[in-house]
Amino acid sequence: MINVKESLNCYLEYLQIEKNYSQYTTLCYEKDILLFMEFLEEEGIKRLEDVTYSNVRIFLTKLHEHSYSKRSIARKVSALRSFYRFLSREHTVKENPFTMVSLPKRSHRNPSFLYKEELELLFEVSDVSTPLGQRDQAILELLYATGIRVSECASIMLSDIDMSMKTLLVYGKGKKQRYVPFGNFSYEAIKKYRDEGRLKLLPKSNIDCKALFVNHRGQPLTARGIRYILNRIVKKTAENIHITPHSLRHTFATHMLNEGADMRTVQELLGHENLSTTQIYTHVTKDRLRSIYMNHHPRA
Template sequence: MNNVKTFLNSFLEYLQIEKNYSKYTIVCYEQDTAFFIEFLKEEGIDCLQDVTYSDVRIFLTRLYDKGYSKRSIARKISSLRSFYRFMLREKMVKENPFSLVSLPKKEHKNPKFLYEEEVEKLFEASDLSTPLGQRDQAILELMYATGIRVSECAKIHLPDIDFSFRTILIHGKGNKQRYVPFGSYAKSALEKYIEDGRTELLQISSSDTKTLFLNHRGGPLTTRGIRLIIDRLIKNTAETVHISPHVLRHTFATHMLNEGADLRTVQELLGHEHLSTTQIYTHVTKERLRTIYMNHHPRA
């Protein structure tokens, strides 16, 4: 296809430099665009400039026929709309065939979270007499106390933690930074782990890494490693089934709103760029308020 590599590379460079998107997000855009380009080859369309609205409709029909979810289709449309918007700006094409396409309505699912009783069981699961048990406890307490992402937890270094003010500098998506506070339980768990467990783990590798959480070999614990730890602990203790390690973040947000925190504060703590992303948790809290009302109001 004519100039497709040049167009795509320019677009990906734009996402990285101008939009400051994360590597993961850029890879998603690249995959979505490559998928569409493969479709064009199958249809015998040689130029990106020749794509029409009719071609896009055929592409969407193909996606539905292959059984893609509404969420996946919406993401592909959004990626390709951005791709053509960029090419239009750079005068690589004359029109954006995706501009008239509406995104399929997403399937709204309330985020799963742990009830307070389940959280308490989770905090009793680790063996605090071992270095790994102290590490796991610190991970759980910190993630529940702050609502940070698993990937953000893996990036924490010792200098990021301010114990006097009980705040941590978090390195979030798109290289955005934010400070989040943590409570007394997380503080105690972190101090115990850093003074005891982490020191022992560090001796295994003879390393001087500043990464907060270490694996059993004394090296930095990866995002995947933290996911496996949380997943194992949740499966062993929680009554709720089929939930992901991301549930601690959902639990943090839900419990904060249930206790009266305002939406803007929770948005800032979670590092959400848009308030609409945080609003998904209000569906859960509304259900709780309705239950309380129905159970306690004399004329409910």
């Protein structure tokens, strides 16, 4: 491996401290950069400042040959462009070879979401008579009730929840705070887990854990752990339901808009900086409205 460890570590610290990127996002950037470093090693390029636009073009060609999606390639280009911008700022390199690279156009796919009948199947999976089942149910209910990200869910502390007001303090991207309400189903699931299951899991660890969600050892549950739990729930539900943990966030937004919520409110609840990010869900609702119209209008 090319000796760029120090530069890479400095960049990752920059992302976490100055840019306030989450640990998950930082890890994704690191993986993308390390993949590029492996390519440089194969090409016999030993210094970051020796990379040219031609080298970058060869790298992108190899990504296409390995069937990376346009979305994945765009993310890698963005990460490497940012990395070289940082190196240029630190005077480690003189030029950014990724400046002239245009990002591949992403295919506009509607976000995947669940219908209410599919959601009901998910909510019936967990055995709420067990501590872990109570925890899993609370996670599922809270993600759907609030639309928060999995990483935001993992970072919830007991002090972030106001049970009397049924509101949650969320630390989003860039450490931005927002308050999100939750309903009765989430309230009951969280209360049961907090007062029963969590208390049974905590003694398995010797630490004073303030996190709401803990693992089977009584330690704070990570975002990766939550994704594993959700994937396991989905597998137990039905083989024909193909969703990702992020689909619950899509489902929250879609159902809110379908039920008449205004887009600005949904934007605030999701923690989107730009309204254009929230607007992707209008495509889903328009498709749904068209489907209802075509199925029910006598002269459709």
